[in-house]
Amino acid sequence: AVRRCYLELGETDTWMALKLDACTFPGFQKAFSLDMYGYVCDALQSYEHLVDQVETTNENYNQQLPTDLELSFLEDRWIALQRETCQWDVLAELAEDSGFSKLMMECAWKNRNWEKLRSLCSSTSAVSSLELGDIDVKMNEIFLAISDNKLNEIENLHAQTAQLCLYKWQLLPPIFSGCNTHIALLHDFNRLVDIRESGQIMVETRSYSASGKSYPDLKNLLNCWRNRLPNKWEPLSIWDDIFQWRSHMFTAITNKFQWTEQGTLASLHDRPWTAIRLAQTARQQGIPQVSLLSLGKLTDCAMDVTDAFSKLNDQ
Numbered sequence: 416a417v418r419r420c421y422l423e424l425g426e427t428d429t430w431m432a433l434k435l436d437a438c439t440f441p442g443f444q445k446a447f448s449l450d451m452y453g454y455v456c457d458a459l460q461s462y463e464h465l466v467d468q469v470e471t472t473n474e475n476y477n478q479q480l481p482t483d484l485e486l487s488f489l490e491d492r493w494i495a496l497q498r499e500t501c502q503w504d505v506l507a508e509l510a511e512d513s514g515f516s517k518l519m520m521e522c523a524w525k526n527r528n529w530e531k532l533r534s535l536c537s538s539t540s541a542v543s544s545l546e547l548g549d550i551d552v553k554m555n556e557i558f559l560a561i562s563d564n565k566l567n568e569i570e571n572l573h574a575q576t577a578q579l580c581l582y583k584w585q586l587l588p589p590i591f592s593g594c595n596t597h598i599a600l601l602h603d604f605n606r607l608v609d610i611r612e613s614g615q616i617m618v619e620t621r622s623y624s625a626s627g628k629s630y631p632d633l634k635n636l637l638n639c640w641r642n643r644l645p646n647k648w649e650p651l652s653i654w655d656d657i658f659q660w661r662s663h664m665f666t667a668i669t670n671k672f673q674w675t676e677q678g679t680l681a682s683l684h685d686r687p688w689t690a691i692r693l694a695q696t697a698r699q700q701g702i703p704q705v706s707l708l709s710l711g712k713l714t715d716c717a718m719d720v721t722d723a724f725s726k727l728n729d730q
Contacts, residue, residue: 424588425595434488440481442468443489450492455651455702459496465489494518498652501705516540520555525659527666529562550579550603557610558660561617562667569614577607602653605643609657612636613664620671630672630683637685644692651700658693662686662712677717687718691725698729 421430428451435447446461466489469481481489497506507522509515516535523532535541536555544552553576560568580603590597619631640661645653665684672680690709697705710726718726 423596425598427595431492434484438482438485438488440465440469440479440485443485446492450496453700455496455499455700456704459493459500462489462493462496466493498655499650500702501651501655501708517544517549517551520552524555524558525655527663529559533559548579548583550576550583553579554603554606554610561610561613562663564617564621566614566618566621569610573607573611573614577604580604580607598649602645602656605645606656606660608643609640609660612639613660616664616668620668623672630675630679633668633683640685641688647696647699651697651702651705654693654696658689661689665689681717681719686716687713687722687726690716691722691729694726694729 418430418433421433431447431451435443438444438447442461442465446458446465449458449461469486469489494506494509503522503525506518507526510518510522516538517540520532520535520541523529523535532555536552536559541552541555553572557569557572557576560566560572580600584597584600587596587600616631616633616636619633623629623631645657665686668684669680669686672683675683690713694706694709697703697709706729710730713726
């Protein structure tokens, strides 16, 4: 119960330290230490080595077997670090095999699998999560409304989600008490602002694309998105949540204005800068594979000289 309270309060290091006291399987100490100090790639490699070690132990009954608590914690941390390295295809496969509905929903919207997300949001588990006040499920409903161009539903869903976030905020300890759980809700508020502006983008693009002669001026909004970013020390999964959604919006804008010339189309989105900024953050946090993965998505995207230089410099 104490470990659960620390986890709910966002005290991940304390939660992991308490977990470590209950773990005696060889190799956990090293993996936990790397994880707690933020060495994502090394910790993930150590956890994968532990998985191989567990499989070997299961074949040899004379060796010590890990407890259910250790196996559960190993799975939780492996999934968390796969999130940090943006391995959404791997996580989607795991979620399908294990039946993790919430993880399946997260992978579905990250991979733009809207049909899958639609079916998951109508499932019994999603409905029960909504009744318990799950913010992520509510945001998935807004994602679907935007992708389906149900613009009249976006304002209502956005207001409901904002009220849910505010309700959870007032249940937390005072912000000056050093509680880290405020960070997660501040991240949700950041996403809500982006989503609200995404609805405005869809309204403007629909009206302009119908005419086939003009296009909206999105420079102010794109500049605002450049300045509204997470802190550079925050986990890469937080950056990925924001940038993945913005990337989806840039794709939607590109699809609606394919009739324009390349130079004009490039001014309607900020995909190159977004991918390069994510790559820079991943490199600075010591996760080079995410940096290369992000830069590799710019192969078919027109960019100016500054962005092209930044891409080559990071590569």
